[in-house]
Each structure stands twice: as structure tokens, then as C-alpha cells.
Amino acid sequence: MSPAIELTAVTHDFAAGLGSHRVRAVDGLTLSIGRGEVFGLLGPNGSGKSTTLKILLGLLSPTAGEANVMGFRSGTDCARQQLGFVPEAPYFYRHLTARELVRFYARLCGVPRSQRERRIEAVLREVGLLPAADRRIATYSKGMLQRAGLAQAIVHDPAVVILDEPSAGLDAEGVDVLAAALRSFRQAGKTVVITSHLLPQIESWCDRIGVLKNGRLVFSGDVSAIVQVRTSYAILRESLSGEEQSEVEAWMTTRTRAWERVETRRGCLPAVYDEMLNERSARERGER
Amino acid sequence: MNRDRWLQCSCAKIWILASHVWIEGVRQRLLAGFYLLFLVLLVSSLGLRQWHFGSSELKFLADFGFAAISFFGSILTVVASVHFFFGELEHRTLLTLLAKPVSKSEFIVGKWLGVFLLMGAFCAIASVSLAGLTLARASELFARGDSALEAVASIETKQVLLVGLFQWLKFGVLAALVLLVATYARTALFALAVSFLLLAVCHLQFLIRDAYVGVEFVPLRWVARGCGVLLPNFQLFAVGEEVTGGNPITAAMTLHATFYGVGYTVAILFTAAFSFRGRDVG
Amino acid sequence: MKNVGPSGQLSRFVAVAAILVGVGAAMRAWESVAWARPRLRLQDDFLASARANGQGLSVAALGGFGSALADLAWVRASVAWENSDRFATTKALHLSVALDPGVLFFWVNGARILCYDVARWRIEAAGPSGSVPVSVRARVVEEQAQEALEFLRRAERVHPGCSLLSIEAAQIHLHARRNLDQATDAFRRAAECPDAPHFVARIYAELLRRQGKLREAHRSLTIHYRSLVENGARAPIKTVGAPLTEGPYRIDRAIDPIMVDIVRRRITEIARELEVSDINRVE
Numbered sequence: 001m002s003p004a005i006e007l008t009a010v011t012h013d014f015a016a017g018l019g020s021h022r023v024r025a026v027d028g029l030t031l032s033i034g035r036g037e038v039f040g041l042l043g044p045n046g047s048g049k050s051t052t053l054k055i056l057l058g059l060l061s062p063t064a065g066e067a068n069v070m071g072f073r074s075g076t077d078c079a080r081q082q083l084g085f086v087p088e089a090p091y092f093y094r095h096l097t098a099r100e101l102v103r104f105y106a107r108l109c110g111v112p113r114s115q116r117e118r119r120i121e122a123v124l125r126e127v128g129l130l131p132a133a134d135r136r137i138a139t140y141s142k143g144m145l146q147r148a149g150l151a152q153a154i155v156h157d158p159a160v161v162i163l164d165e166p167s168a169g170l171d172a173e174g175v176d177v178l179a180a181a182l183r184s185f186r187q188a189g190k191t192v193v194i195t196s197h198l199l200p201q202i203e204s205w206c207d208r209i210g211v212l213k214n215g216r217l218v219f220s221g222d223v224s225a226i227v228q229v230r231t232s233y234a235i236l237r238e239s240l241s242g243e244e245q246s247e248v249e250a251w252m253t254t255r256t257r258a259w260e261r262v263e264t265r266r267g268c269l270p271a272v273y274d275e276m277l278n279e280r281s282a283r284e285r286g287e288r
Numbered sequence: 289m290n291r292d293r294w295l296q297c298s299c300a301k302i303w304i305l306a307s308h309v310w311i312e313g314v315r316q317r318l319l320a321g322f323y324l325l326f327l328v329l330l331v332s333s334l335g336l337r338q339w340h341f342g343s344s345e346l347k348f349l350a351d352f353g354f355a356a357i358s359f360f361g362s363i364l365t366v367v368a369s370v371h372f373f374f375g376e377l378e379h380r381t382l383l384t385l386l387a388k389p390v391s392k393s394e395f396i397v398g399k400w401l402g403v404f405l406l407m408g409a410f411c412a413i414a415s416v417s418l419a420g421l422t423l424a425r426a427s428e429l430f431a432r433g434d435s436a437l438e439a440v441a442s443i444e445t446k447q448v449l450l451v452g453l454f455q456w457l458k459f460g461v462l463a464a465l466v467l468l469v470a471t472y473a474r475t476a477l478f479a480l481a482v483s484f485l486l487l488a489v490c491h492l493q494f495l496i497r498d499a500y501v502g503v504e505f506v507p508l509r510w511v512a513r514g515c516g517v518l519l520p521n522f523q524l525f526a527v528g529e530e531v532t533g534g535n536p537i538t539a540a541m542t543l544h545a546t547f548y549g550v551g552y553t554v555a556i557l558f559t560a561a562f563s564f565r566g567r568d569v570g
Numbered sequence: 571m572k573n574v575g576p577s578g579q580l581s582r583f584v585a586v587a588a589i590l591v592g593v594g595a596a597m598r599a600w601e602s603v604a605w606a607r608p609r610l611r612l613q614d615d616f617l618a619s620a621r622a623n624g625q626g627l628s629v630a631a632l633g634g635f636g637s638a639l640a641d642l643a644w645v646r647a648s649v650a651w652e653n654s655d656r657f658a659t660t661k662a663l664h665l666s667v668a669l670d671p672g673v674l675f676f677w678v679n680g681a682r683i684l685c686y687d688v689a690r691w692r693i694e695a696a697g698p699s700g701s702v703p704v705s706v707r708a709r710v711v712e713e714q715a716q717e718a719l720e721f722l723r724r725a726e727r728v729h730p731g732c733s734l735l736s737i738e739a740a741q742i743h744l745h746a747r748r749n750l751d752q753a754t755d756a757f758r759r760a761a762e763c764p765d766a767p768h769f770v771a772r773i774y775a776e777l778l779r780r781q782g783k784l785r786e787a788h789r790s791l792t793i794h795y796r797s798l799v800e801n802g803a804r805a806p807i808k809t810v811g812a813p814l815t816e817g818p819y820r821i822d823r824a825i826d827p828i829m830v831d832i833v834r835r836r837i838t839e840i841a842r843e844l845e846v847s848d849i850n851r852v853e
Contacts, residue, residue, distance in 0.1 A: 014568075015578075054383075057383075057386075057387045058386070058387070059383060059386055059387065059568075059569055060568055061568075077389035077391070078389075080387060080388055080389040080390075081389045083387060085383075085384060085387040087380060087383055087384055089380075090384075091379045091380055091381060092381060092384070093308075093312065093381060095311070095312055095315040095316060096311075104304070104308055105384075105388060107304045108301060108304055108305075108385075108388045108389070108390055109388055109389060110297075110389070149384075152384070336645065339645070339648045341675070344673075344675040347641070347673070347675070348641045348644075348645075351637040351638045351640075351641045352638050352641065354637075354638070355635050355637070355638035358635070359635070468586070472583070494605070514591075516594070517591050517594035517595055517598070518587070518590050518591055518594055519590075519594070520594075520597075521601060521605060523605075524601065524604050524605050528637065529636065529637045529670075529672075532637060533672050541604070544600065544603050544604035545604050547600060547604075548597065548600055548601060548604045551593075551597055551600065552593065552597060555589070555590075555593035555597075556590070556593075558589070559586050559589045559590060559593075562582075562585070562586065562589070563582060563586050566578070566579075566582045
């Protein structure tokens with residue numbers, strides 16, 4: 001069985017200005033993503049992530065090499081039929097409602113008429129947009145737009161879902177919805193490709209990652225294996241006086257030389273933020 | 289329809305894209321706005337009755353009506369075609385659309401068909417309104433009994449509708465031409481400017497051809513010949529003056545113009561699709 | 571490998587231009603068929619207007635909007651006419667015939683305005699009623715009549731053989747210039763036009779009678795009567811929505827039995843004056 005995505009020595013050059021000067025955005029990229037994997041594509045800005053995605057989607061043609069999706073050459077109708085795409089900063093037709101938008105894409109993807117409305121209803125429920133399904137998209141918040149993007153990407157039940165910076169600009173609730181959607185994709189056996197700069201999210205969502213730099217793949221591997229190599233242990237205590245700290249250090253030195261340091265770990269905003277929201281919700285429930 | 293058959297079915301996808309353009313055009317009140325402008329002009333021409341032009345008033349009404357259909361229709365065609373193409377590019381909805389099993393050719397043809405349907409509605413409503421107005425006014429003039437020298441001969445309803453049909457054919461060719469320009473243009477403003485320029489040149493193409501084809505300066509002669517061959521002749525569709533001049537449009541004329549219009553539309557659309565396929569939209 | 575650089579764009583542009591040229595060349599033959607009739611009208615307008623006042627290029631360039639702009643110019647002329655503005659009226663009516671020389675309505679009514687209305691305005695501008703000397707009035711009327719006749723001569727270059735223009739010229743000779751000879755001649759030319767209204771022949775005969783040319787009057791009316799009888803008396807055709815069949819202008823040429831009877835009685839009257847007693851020869 002062919003991998004879900006296979007890139008073989010893919011290169012893409014952009015013309016830059018007049019003359020024959022070109023910018024190489026992707027340079028000899030060879031990458032394989034198995035079926036059912038959640039794959040994170042990482043890299044700094046300008047590393048070629050978006051270009052790679054566009055080649056897979058058929059929006060760009062590789063200058064050299066080959067790109068295949070579920071065994072079909074990228075850019076063909078068969079390949080696109082297997083793909084669902086959630087763009088970065090999604091923008092949809094403002095004059096349509098979410099239901100009409102999803103229906104439009106469902107029709108274009110050939111979802112049979114007999115199943116279409118049921119399928120639309122199901123995906124809108126899955127992304128949590130059913131209450132607002134008949135409102136015009138012009139009235140949607142960013143989070144709702146992202147959900148609409150998810151809905152249109154999966155309405156035709158594609159085998160591969162590509163998400164370009166899906167959590168950019170989302171609040172915590174929006175990220176939770178996204179995470180839930182990714183879990184359901186995984187359960188359904190879909191292959192997912194995500195690009196993001198938010199490494200903690202990539203770490204929690206992805207099975208494997210690939211890192212691009214200057215259009216080249218500099219690293220590819222299993223997330224848990226990479227992280228495991230760097231794993232260290234910490235003993236946490238709420239407070240530690242200077243004398244206690246010296247005692248701990250002395251004891252550690254007698255037990256092992258392989259300890260790194262004693263450090264003060266500051267509280268992190270995400271944790272405090274969650275606590276604040278939970279406290280407020282509890283207070284509101286108590287008042288009622 | 290199963291998935292495999294669907295993948296083959298371009299016509300269905302083109303129709304879906306066209307109906308999407310139609311819905312957008314109607315909801316954004318593009319059609320209504322231009323029809324309102326047309327109606328205002330037409331109704332204001334009723335002020336002509338204060339001068340008692342007699343049955344010549346019908347000619348005036350028809351002239352104003354035909355000119356309004358041509359003028360507003362041309363503007364609407366250019367603006368709508370540019371808007372529906374560049375709107376997708378600027379808002380990046382084109383990326384989402386082309387990520388579906390929709391080819392660039394289907395996209396171009398679908399956009400064209402949507403604009404063509406919008407213009408068909410405009411021409412139909414406008415020409416029916418004009419025909420109704422001239423018929424009503426002709427009845428009034430006939431009942432009044434006019435000058436001894438002139439029998440009241442109204443502008444025939446069928447002829448008015450045929451003028452509307454000719455304009456629709458022209459708008460079809462124009463929309464295809466605008467989309468061809470759009471496949472090259474980087475901005476909507478550039479596409480608009482070039483499209484309006486082409487509209488003027490296509491109207492004057494016959495004049496350029498006739499005036500400059502015999503000049504001694506060879507490059508100018510070639511430019512004139514090039515204009516004549518490269519661009520369609522829109523003057524061919526301007527048959528309003530034929531009707532008001534007392535020369536009715538015949539079935540043969542209609543057939544010839546239809547063939548000319550359809551032929552050019554298909555050719556230009558093919559060219560636009562070819563051009564767009566070579567354009568990176570990422 | 572796809573070439574997306576400037577050379578790729580150039581080759582795409584060249585390919586597109588080549589396709590368009592090919593299509594244009596292929597459609598030329600069909601275009602010449604579809605273009606035949608509209609071209610004729612544009613060429614006529616172009617040539618006519620070029621002869622008329624050298625504005626043919628602008629007329630042809632306006633294409634389908636020429637008619638509407640000509641109508642607007644005529645409306646402007648009408649507004650200026652209501653204000654008795656001689657210069658604005660004259661300028662606007664010259665513009666309207668330049669923009670659309672095919673409209674007879676402009677030529678006929680324009681000539682009337684030039685002959686009668688402008689003359690009146692000039693006389694009124696010369697002084698209060700009664701104070702303007704007769705010689706001045708006569709001179710103004712003659713000048714305006716000549717201007718109107720020149721206007722109609724220009725119209726005849728665009729509409730050769732049009733009886734309405736000859737009728738208008740004849741009316742100017744008769745009513746403005748009070749020149750019976752030239753009026754009679756003009757009505758004769760009008761009567762000879764194939765599309766002349768039937769009353770023209772009667773007027774021509776009447777003018778001949780007034781000049782004492784009874785035999786000529788009788789002969790011309792008799793010839794006219796015979797043509798009426800040959801064509802057959804039929805009811806007038808006047809229905810809203812009837813197609814245009816009489817060329818670019820509308821003339822009531824319906825023949826009815828009453829008209830035939832009028833002509834016969836007129837012939838009888840002239841014959842009595844000639845002391846011709848054999849009515850049966852006429853019948």
C-alpha cells in the first residue's frame with residue numbers, strides 16, 4: 001500500500017523579478033508520510049513549509065521531482081479528491097451561511113445528493129457550528145471561521161487532511177475544538193499534516209515531525225523518541241530556603257554526578273489563565 | 289453519481305461554480321443596482337412627452353433604452369467579471385477552491401457562465417421593460433392620433449428583444465475577454481483599465497481597420513491589420529440603430545451574429561483557460 | 571520541468587496572441603457575412619456625415635451611442651427653442667443631424683425651425699411689433715428661408731429621392747418666400763418621388779391651376795387618378811405594432827375610396843373650367 005503522501009526529490013523555484021534570477025523555495029525534498037499518521041511540518045518562516053503544502057494540494061507544480069497523494073500524482077482530480085485543506089487565516093464567502101458554504105464544497109467534491117445534507121449536518125455538529133449554521137459568514141468570529149474551515153475540509157470524508165497554521169489567532173477554546181477534531185481524525189484513520197510554529201501543540205498532537213530549513217529537510221522522526229532523548233526528571237517543591245537548597249545539592253552530589261541544577265521554576269501564564277477561568281466559572285455557578 | 293463519474297463530470301462542476309456566481313451577484317445586489325440605474329434613465333426619458341415629438345418619441349425612447357442597455361451592461365460585465373475573479377484571488381478563497389477536485393479551466397468557465405447568466409437576466413429584464421414602455425407609449429400616441437405625415441408605427445416588441453439578445457451575445461464575448469485579461473493581470477485595477485480599453489478598441493476596431501489598412505507607414509498598417517484580426521468586432525452587435533432606423537433584424541442576421549459571438553466566446557475562453565493553467569496561484 | 575519565469579510568461583503571452591490571431595483569421599469569413607448590413611448603415615452615415623459637415627469620423631466612432639446622443643442634442647435644441655434662444659437652437663439642431671443624419675424628423679423639423687421660428691425671433695429682436703420696417707422683415711424671412719433650403723439640400727445628399735424633403739422645400743417656397751413658380755416646381759419634384767403622399771399630386775395640380783395652367787393641371791391629376799385606380803382602393807392600415815414597411819420614414823400612403831372620389835371630383839371641376847365635357851374619358 002502506498003504511503004499517504006510521498007515526495008521524491010521535489011524542488012520548486014520561484015521567479016524573482018525580471019531576468020533569470022530564481023528563488024529556490026524547496027530543494028530536493030524527499031519525505032514519506034504513512035497512512036493514519038499525524039505529521040507535523042516545522043521550520044522557520046521562509047523554510048518552504050507553505051510551498052510544500054501547495055505542491056501537495058496541486059496549487060503549485062514542482063520544478064523537479066514528484067509528489068503523490070494516496071498514490072495519485074498531486075494536482076490531479078483524484079489526488080484532490082483525497083485531500084481536505086484548512087487554509088491559514090481562513091476567509092470564506094461572506095454572503096453565504098456556513099451550511100451553504102459546506103454544501104457548495106460538498107457539491108464540488110461530488111458528495112452524493114442522497115447523503116449530502118446528512119453529511120453537512122454531521123460535520124457542522126462535529127466542529128460545533130450547528131447553532132450558527134444558518135448565519136452569514138460575514139458575522140462570524142475568527143474561531144467560527146476556523147471551524148467553518150474544518151467543516152468544509154472534511155465534508156467529503158477525505159483520506160488526508162492538511163492544516164496550515166490551524167491554531168493561529170485562536171483562543172484556548174478554539175484550540176480545544178481543534179484538538180478534539182484532530183483526535184477524531186486520528187480515530188477515523190485519516191492522515192493529518194499540520195504546519196505550526198507552536199511547538200507544544202505539535203508535540204501533543206503529532207506522531208512524527210519533519211523540520212525544514214532553507215527548503216531542505218534537516219530532520220524527520222518520531223516525536224516521542226526525540227523528546228525521550230531529552231527527557232529529564234524534576235522534583236518540585238513549593239518553596240526552598242537557601243540552606244535547604246545546599247542540603248539538596250550535597251545529597252544529590254553524593255547519589256549521582258548526573259544532575260544538572262536546582263532552579264526556580266516560575267509559574268506559567270497558560271496554567272494561571274486556566275485557573276483564573278475555572279475559578280470564575282465556579283464563582284458564577286456558586287452565585288447562581 | 290459515484291465518485292469516479294463525478295471526477296469526469298466537468299459540466300456539473302462548472303454549473304455549480306456558475307450558480308455560486310449567480311447567488312453572489314444577486315445577494316450583493318450587483319444586478320439590482322445596475323437595473324435600477326437603467327430604469328431611472330428609462331423613466332426619465334418619459335419627460336420627452338412635454339415636447340410632443342409625436343411618434344418620433346418612440347424612436348427616442350428606443351435609442352435611450354438601447355444605449356442604456358449597452359452602456360450599463362458593458363460596465364456591469366467588466367466589473368462583475370473582474371470582481372468575481374479577483375475577489376477569489378485577493379481573499380485567497382481560490383486556494384481553498386482549487387484544493388478541491390476543480391481544475392483551473394473549470395474555474396474560468398464556471399466564472400464566465402455565472403457572469404453570462406447575470407448579464408442574460410439584465411438584458412432580459414431591461415429589454416422587456418423597454419418593450420413594455422414603448423408599447424404603452426405607442427398606444428397613447430395612437431389613441432391621440434398623430435401628424436398627417438406619419439403613421440404610428442411602433443418599435444416592434446420582437447425587435448427590442450432581439451436587440452437585447454445581440455447585446456447579451458456581446459457581453460458574453462466581453463466577459464470572456466475580461467477573464468483572459470484577468471489571468472495575466474496582477475491587480476484588479478489593472479484588469480479593469482485594460483478591459484475598458486479593450487471594450488473601446490473592439491467597438492472601434494472596424495474604424496481602425498478601414499482607416500489605417502491602406503496607409504503607407506507599414507508598422508501602422510500591421511497594427512491596424514492586427515487589431516482587425518486579434519479582436520472581435522463589437523459593432524456587429526450594435527443593431528439598435530438598425531431597428532430605430534426602420535431596418536428590422538432578420539433571422540439570418542441573428543444566426544450569423546450568434547455564431548460569431550459563440551465562436552469568439554469559446555475561443556477566448558479556451559485561451560483564458562490555457563493562460564490561467566500556466567499561472568501559479570500559490 | 572515548468573518554466574515559470576519571465577520567459578515562461580512571455581511564451582504564454584505569445585501563445586495566447588497566436589491563438590487569438592488564428593481565431594480572428596478563422597472568423598473573418600463569418601464576420602464579413604454578419605457585418606454586412608450593420609457596416610452598410612455605418613458606412614452610409616459615415617459618408618453622408620462626412621459630406622455634410624466633416625464630422626463623419628466622430629459619428630462612426632460613437633457607434634451604437636450616436637443615435638442616443640443625437641436624440642439628446644435634439645432635446646437640447648427643443649429646450650433652447652422653448653427659450654427662443656436662436657444660437658443655441660441652431661447649434662444643437664446642427665449637432666443632432668451631424669450625430670445621426672439618418673433621422674428625417676431632425677431634418678424636416680430643423681428646416682421648419684430655421685425658416686419660421688428663427689425668422690420670428692430675429693424680427694422680434696429687431697424691435698417691437700409693428701415698428702420693424704417691411705423691407706427688414708422681408709429680408710430676414712428670405713435669409714432664413716434660404717438657410718432652411720440649404721439645410722434641406724444637405725438632407726437630400728443623405729436621403730436622395732425623399733419626397734418629404736421636397737415637400738418641405740416646396741412649403742418654404744410657397745408660404746415663406748411666396749414664390750409660386752418655385753413652389754410648383756418643388757411640388758412637381760415631390761410628386762415624382764416614388765414614395766410621395768397622394769395629396770402632393772393634388773397640391774401640384776392646384777398650384778398649376780392657380781397659375782392658369784389648366785391643361786397641365788388636368789393632365790397631371792388624370793395621370794394620378796389612373797394610378798390610384800390601378801393600385802386599387804383599400805382601407806388604411808393603421809395598427810399599433812405594425813412592422814415598418816415604408817423605409818426609414820413613415821408616410822400615410824393608404825388609399826381609400828373617399829380619396830379616389832375627391833380626386834375624381836377635382837378633375838371634374840378642372841375639366842369644367844377647361845370646358846371638357848366628356849367625363850367618361852377620365853373614368
